[in-house]
Structures are given as structure tokens and as C-alpha cells.
Amino acid sequence: MAEERVQRRLAAILAADVVGYSRLMERDEAGTLAALKARRRDVLNPLVSKHQGRIFKTTGDGVLVEFGSAVNAVHCAVDLQQGMAAANADQPEDLHIVLRIGVNLGDVMVEGSDLYGDGINIAARLEAVAEPGGILLSGTAYDQVKNKIKTTFVDIGPQTLKNIAEPVRAYRVTDTPTVAVVAPKIAAGKPSIAVLPFTNMSGDPEQEYFSDGITEDIIIELSRFRDLAVVARNSSYAYRGNTVSIQQVGRELRADFVLEGSVRKMGNRIRINAQLIDAATGRHVWAERYDRSMEDVFAIHDEIIATIVSSLTGQIDSTIVLRARAKPPASWQAYDHVLSGIAALVVERFSRDVYLRAIGNFERATEIDPQYARAFGWIALCYNRMALFFCKGSEEEYTRLRALSRENARRAVALDGNNAEALNLLGWSQIWEGSFAEGERLVERAYSINPNDGVGALRFATALIYVGKPEQAVRLAEAVIQHTRPHPEWFLSDLAEAYFYARRNDESVALFEKVPDVEINENRAAAVCAFAYAGQLDRARLQADRYAAQMRANWIGDPNAGIAEMLEWEFQHFLPRSRPEDIDYVRDGLRKAGMPA
Structure with missing residues (x-):
């Protein structure tokens, strides 16, 4: 072109x-x-x-x-x-x-x-x-x-x-006062909770990753319990740095209770303040201050989670809560390395060097504690993303990175069978290798472990597209978006892709038009085809140009390769292929947009 x-x-x-x-x-x-x-x-x-x-x-x-x-x-x-x-x-x-x-x-x-x-x-x-x-x-x-x-x-x-x-x-x-938004509860019959990002009180902005890590861990662990509806991280983090009342947070996020707190890390000591508040009345349900050695950080996690669950549901015994927690590392230094690696992936520019640096942090964590399942899971995730984005056109490099991802995911699952991230990656490895039934089973298991985690639910929805169940994917993605307010814009891009494979092109196009272009990157083939089938050929060709540029930017194979060769790589490695009719549907859509598929 x-x-x-x-x-x-x-x-x-x-x-x-x-x-x-x-x-x-x-x-x-x-x-x-x-x-x-x-x-x-x-x-x-x-x-x-x-x-x-x-x-x-x-x-x-x-x-x-x-x-x-x-x-x-x-x-x-x-x-x-x-x-x-x-x-x-x-x-x-x-x-x-x-x-x-x-x-x-x-x-x-x-x-x-x-x-x-x-x-x-x-x-x-x-x-x-x-x-x-x-x-x-x-x-x-x-x-x-x-x-x-x-x-x-x-x-x-x-x-x-x-x-x-x-x-x-x-x-x-400040001249436009914020207003309350009336909304229904996210899960009738269940107490719902929003966890606001804990404030970093260390006086060092570079320690932000640690307070964020504490917050995210609490959200992840609370999400395990089906009797408790947990507001997604993306929604609660929208309030970072904003001065708002707890009642306003409760109304906007449809949460019955709000957990807020602060973290101060001082050498080998840590101080965590946490308080659970009834969002409707502003009444404190529970408050506690923990002033401990860093080695006790995991025990503090468990105490906070056990107290919240027992306070809100009265149905889950605290000993069950503690048993449900993923195995903590043997050393807080290992935990610190994991949080540093995660922070790099979230904050820094998306690049191969950032992923390699993050892997270095995760590997140092495994050297300190060879039984740390979470660190192996994050290593698997990094190799997975590197295979997806940074080795197109090199079969050897792709195979090597996929093998490293699969190996680390299996290690994580062997160490902790409840590691949802590792189960997800293991499941996707099976899907990409053509074992669709086994891949679906593993990804669904990961989803069942943390049913309140919107990101995990959307991964399962995308897996359903790959295994030929797009209507189920649509229903799940719609439910996730309905219950995650506000939600990241890439959630809409994933739903738009599900609409496309369900042959609901008008709905797919309507969402793709709404999503900022950068969020369409992983769903670009579906966007090209959706516009083409909807008869919007100018937009389809525009998306096709961007898709071609996107493939070219990540191509490390033969520099003389054409778009046709790059598309065949995409079909072989990344595009849904459980049902032959889905492959034909994509190829026909790409051709309508002028691509040599």
C-alpha cells in the first residue's frame, strides 16, 4: 500500500x-x-x-x-x-x-x-x-x-x-463541582468493596511501587471470594490523587464498603494503616495500624484480608481465608523484587529492554526464594509478551520464548495450583499450540479462582473467541464492562473483537470507533474486517494501513518480507483458528480492505 x-x-x-x-x-x-x-x-x-x-x-x-x-x-x-x-x-x-x-x-x-x-x-x-x-x-x-x-x-x-x-x-x-451519580449495586445480595490505592508515606516517590503492590495484592486476594463483590483495580485506581468523600466513592463505584490506608517503608520496618468504612454512612467498621518488621508483611496481608471478609460476610472463617492465600515468599526481599519488576512493566515505555529488566527482577526473586510461584508466573508473562510483540518473523526466537514462558508457567502452577496468572498463561500456550479444549479448561480455571477480576474475565472471554464460542465471549465481556466502572478503554476493544467474531459487525464498528486507536493494537485484524464488512471501506483501508505498519514495526525476520508473508505469520501464530469458518471470515474481511490475505 x-x-x-x-x-x-x-x-x-x-x-x-x-x-x-x-x-x-x-x-x-x-x-x-x-x-x-x-x-x-x-x-x-x-x-x-x-x-x-x-x-x-x-x-x-x-x-x-x-x-x-x-x-x-x-x-x-x-x-x-x-x-x-x-x-x-x-x-x-x-x-x-x-x-x-x-x-x-x-x-x-x-x-x-x-x-x-x-x-x-x-x-x-x-x-x-x-x-x-x-x-x-x-x-x-x-x-x-x-x-x-x-x-x-x-x-x-x-x-x-x-x-x-x-x-x-x-x-x-474547581469551578465545576463534582456530582453524585446514582447507580445500582454491582451484585445483589453480596457486600461489595472498593480498595483505594494506599498512600505512599515514605517521602520517596520511587517507593510508590511498594504501596501500589500492597494495594493490588489485597484486591487480588479479596477477589477470590465469591461471597464478596470486589470493585476492579482499574476503577478504584481512578481516584488516585483525588480528594473525594467516601460516600462519593461508594456511589460512583457502587460499593457498600471502602478500604483505604497508607504505607510507610523505613529500611527493614513497615507501617501500614488501614481502615474499612461503610460507604453509605461514613462509619468506620474497622481500623488498625501495623508497625512491624518487613518479614511480617505477608502476615499483615492475611490479617487485613481475614478481618475484611469476616466483617463483611460472616460466612468465611479466617482460617479458610489464610489457607486460600497464595504461598508467600520466604523473604520480603523477594517480594520487593517482584513489586519492582511489576512497577517497571506498568510505568515504563513498552519495549523489549523493559521486559528484560523486569525479568531480571523476577529472577532475582526466585534466586532468593526458589519456591516463589508468583515470581515464576511473572517471568512466564514477560516471555509470553516478548514472543507476541518482539520476535515476529523469527520462528527460532518465537519458539524459544514460547518454551521459556510455558516452562515458567508450569513451574508456577506446580508450586501453587491457585496462581491464576500462571494458569492463564499455561492455558493460552495450549490454545496457541492447537489444544483448544485443554487451553479453554485452564483459562476457565484461572477465571474461577478470581471471579471478580475483570482482566482475568476478559482473558477468558478472548479465549472463548479462539475456541469458537464468540457469543459466550460477548456475554461475558459485556458483563465485565457493565460491572467495572470506570473501565479501561481496551476492555471495549476486546468486546468489539468478540462482536466481530459473533458476526455483529455494526456493534463491533460502533465500539472500535469509540476506542482510542492505541487500544486497538491487539485487535487490529478484527477492526480492519469489521469496517470492511460494514461497508466503510475508507476506514477499513485506514485500519489496514495501520495493521501493516504495526506488523512491519515488530518484524525481525527477512527485511524484504512483504505484507502477505507477515499476514501468514499472524494466521499461523496469533489469529483464532479453532473453526475454519472464522479463519475464512478474517481472510475475506482483510481482502475486502485490500490486504493480500
Whole structure:
């Protein structure tokens, strides 16, 4: 395909989305669509025109707007939130249409009337972590408006945003007070809990990984219990750095209880404060301070988990809780190396060097404690991702990395049969090797261990696509997204792929149009085909160009290889192949988009 010169320009981008859109649609689809249409006509469009903006993309519940200046973008954002609040004034609270807004000033790529690139993605990610009714600005936008707009901004610090290489400093606009969003409970009959990110009190920003690790471990372990509904990590971490009331957190995340706390690491000592709060009343159910040696960190985990479960359900004996925990490492130094490795994967730029550095941390953990199942599981994950992204075109390297991943996953499962990550990887190894039934069994087992883990559930949903059960994948992915608020945008990309394989192209296209382009990378073939089958050939060819560039960027085989050869590699190693009709369906879709499949 002929390469076109990419045009770029600096632009201020406003990203807005409706909070609780799925809930509103479930309650009254026709009424919600009519209300949104009226708000766009009466509030959004006049304000965009007034502030000299241009709407370049709309979805069912979201909009992206380009402005020539950050000042105009922020003026529009403030007016838009105030206009929506005024329009909500005479409506019942549970029918309010509430927006989150993110604003960024950055470089964008121009393709026709559409825009792409990190300038867009940063605005969309800031919107996703903004409070309902609120506005978040990136540092670049704030620098342009701080002395030109009569409003107050609060610096909420650097925000780690998915697939953005560096943390983005963000500022909250205070002239648009956040609002409550009424939502149903996520699981009727079960107590639900949100675990907020524990605050790092060590005085050293580089120790953030440790407090995050403590938080994530507690979420993972609580997710094991079917009698307890646990809000996904992605949802609760959206509140990092924000000053909000526990009652607001409970309403927005539909949680009955909230756990919050702090971690101070001082050499060989650790202090953890934790408190469990009734979200409806703000009453403290339980609070405790742990001041221990680092060797006791795993015992502290167990005590917190046992206390929460026994406090909320009264059905799970604490001894059962302790037995359910994965085996802790013999040394806290091993644990520290694992948390350091995980932090590198989450925070740093996606590259082979980062994965190798993370593996180095995990391997040091296994040297300290050869029985540490979790470390072997993370090694397996790293080799798995390296095989997926950094060895295309080299059969030898692909085979070597796959073998290392499989070997470490088996070691982890042998050491701890309840290691969901290792079971997932072992299952996917079987799927990629053509043992679909065994692969499905292992991935489903991993899902059953942590049924409240949205990421694990989506991995199972994707496995169902591979083994030829796309309608089951759709139902599971829809349920995960429904119960994870807010959810990462790549969740929608996975659901869009499930829609595609279920032959529901209109729904697939609607979601792919909504997802920032960077989140489509792993589902790019489905996006190409969905647009092609929907008759949107210009968009299909655009996605095909990006798919070709994506394959070329990761290709380490014959430098003279063509797209046809690269696609055959994709079909052999990565695309669903349980049902021949699915393979034919993808090939035909790629051909419609002009690819040599």
C-alpha cells in the first residue's frame, strides 16, 4: 500500500463522555437517546460553535472536539459542565446526564477530517479518570491557560495513564463541582468493596511501587471470594490523587464498603494503616495500624484480608481465608523484587529492554526464594509478551520464548495450583499450540479462582473467541464492562473483537470507533474486517494501513518480507483458528480492505 505523508499540527483536544451511560440505556434506551440528542443540540453544539471548536468524532456517549487554543477548550469545558448541570436541574437524580471531561494540548496526526495520536489519547485518558461533573487538564494545557482564565486549578500531581510512556501532570478545575451519580449495586445480595490505592508515606516517590503492590495484592486476594463483590483495580485506581468523600466513592463505584490506608517503608520496618468504612454512612467498621518488621508483611496481608471478609460476610472463617492465600515468599526481599519488576512493566515505555529488566527482577526473586510461584508466573508473562510483540518473523526466537514462558508457567502452577496468572498463561500456550479444549479448561480455571477480576474475565472471554464460542465471549465481556466502572478503554476493544467474531459487525464498528486507536493494537485484524464488512471501506483501508505498519514495526525476520508473508505469520501464530469458518471470515474481511490475505 502506498504510504501517504502524515500531516501533523498542534491542537487543544476536549474529550467528554457520559457517566453511567450503560445504566441509563438499560433503564430507558429510547428516552436516553432522545435526551442525549437534545443535549447535543441545545448545549454541546452551541457551546462548541461559540468557542470556535470542531467536533471531529462522536460515539454513543462520547465526543472529541478540536480547538485552536487551550483557552477556548477550557472555556468550553467549563461552560459545558455548567450547561449540563442546568439542564439536569429539573430531572430526577437517577436520570441526570453527567459528563467527565479531559483537556490536552498536544501534537495530533491529521487524516482527512479525523485526528489521531497521543494528543488525542491523553485527553481521553484524563477524561476517564476525571470525577463525574469534573474537568481535568494536562500540564501542557494548564501552562497555556493558568494566567488567562478566571478559574481555580488544583494540581493533582503526575498521573500514570495506560499506554502513555511518561506520567502526565494533571490539574483539576474547581469551578465545576463534582456530582453524585446514582447507580445500582454491582451484585445483589453480596457486600461489595472498593480498595483505594494506599498512600505512599515514605517521602520517596520511587517507593510508590511498594504501596501500589500492597494495594493490588489485597484486591487480588479479596477477589477470590465469591461471597464478596470486589470493585476492579482499574476503577478504584481512578481516584488516585483525588480528594473525594467516601460516600462519593461508594456511589460512583457502587460499593457498600471502602478500604483505604497508607504505607510507610523505613529500611527493614513497615507501617501500614488501614481502615474499612461503610460507604453509605461514613462509619468506620474497622481500623488498625501495623508497625512491624518487613518479614511480617505477608502476615499483615492475611490479617487485613481475614478481618475484611469476616466483617463483611460472616460466612468465611479466617482460617479458610489464610489457607486460600497464595504461598508467600520466604523473604520480603523477594517480594520487593517482584513489586519492582511489576512497577517497571506498568510505568515504563513498552519495549523489549523493559521486559528484560523486569525479568531480571523476577529472577532475582526466585534466586532468593526458589519456591516463589508468583515470581515464576511473572517471568512466564514477560516471555509470553516478548514472543507476541518482539520476535515476529523469527520462528527460532518465537519458539524459544514460547518454551521459556510455558516452562515458567508450569513451574508456577506446580508450586501453587491457585496462581491464576500462571494458569492463564499455561492455558493460552495450549490454545496457541492447537489444544483448544485443554487451553479453554485452564483459562476457565484461572477465571474461577478470581471471579471478580475483570482482566482475568476478559482473558477468558478472548479465549472463548479462539475456541469458537464468540457469543459466550460477548456475554461475558459485556458483563465485565457493565460491572467495572470506570473501565479501561481496551476492555471495549476486546468486546468489539468478540462482536466481530459473533458476526455483529455494526456493534463491533460502533465500539472500535469509540476506542482510542492505541487500544486497538491487539485487535487490529478484527477492526480492519469489521469496517470492511460494514461497508466503510475508507476506514477499513485506514485500519489496514495501520495493521501493516504495526506488523512491519515488530518484524525481525527477512527485511524484504512483504505484507502477505507477515499476514501468514499472524494466521499461523496469533489469529483464532479453532473453526475454519472464522479463519475464512478474517481472510475475506482483510481482502475486502485490500490486504493480500
